Amino acid sequence: MTTIEYPGGSPSAQHESGNGDRRRPPSLNAGRLWSAGLATAAVAALAGFVGVLAGRALFGVALHAPDDVRMFADADAVRLCVGAAVAALAATGLVHLLWLSTPRPLTYFGWIVGLFTAAAVFMPFLAGGSLAVALIVAVIHLVVGLAIGTLITGAAASAARS
Template sequence: YAPGTPVAPVAAVTPVRPGLDAGRYWAGVAATAVVAALVAVVGVVVLQEILDVDLVVQDVFGTGSEMAALVVGAVLIALVAGALLQLLVVTTPKPQAFFGWIMGLGTLVLALLPLTWTDVATSAVATGVVHLLVGIAVWSLLTGVLSRTRRVVPAR
């Protein structure tokens, strides 16, 4: 810079904040819940009905069946994960990184938990595989939903 040299004006920066196209985002969360439920159904059909492996399920929802308990659990996981991801988007600087860690560790815990419910390793591992597949489905689908519905909005 030399004295007397004209300097270009700096454009005003409009403050922005992260946001979501909420309607499309929650439609994606709902579709994710449907896929998660279907992953649970396929897991039960393949493992319990075709391969004749007894699944070990904690029926905390009082559904009366392994399949219904896994389906309800899968739907709830998808909805809670969707709400968590939306919260992270509006409150944290790297929401996808935090979401990835939370989903990864949460899925790992849910996959290992059946090992504490029974001494029958085959049943525990089979149930853990269903939990693992549901977690992976929810994680990958919601990450994709976020990438298609995220937007930047002017700060107020």
């Protein structure tokens, strides 16, 4: 006969606790989460940078600046990279807050990041610029959103302490 081990005891013992919460989520190692959040910020910024370079090198599309402006002098490209890093840090704060306050925090986090990523993908098409620029920026936003979502979710799951 197979025995099933329930975290925190049997389901009936958990229900008898009277607090209505059958299972407490494991605690979170905040230092580990935030160090991963900083690493994710670096990855997100670099993903944006590589996307800008790819747009220029592969497709000949200067995303936000004239062709004669060098990559490092392009303030809009720098803003895109800094924005990606800030978004990663905001996502780290969000998952930390959700971990402390909601049941199934990673499920809510996945939905929130997914919807923000979808909005970021559609925003370049509303800016009124050229279609080529909008497509490149949308792909960059998608890659950055996927990187943030997967890396922060993995970091939070790894930082969980039973």
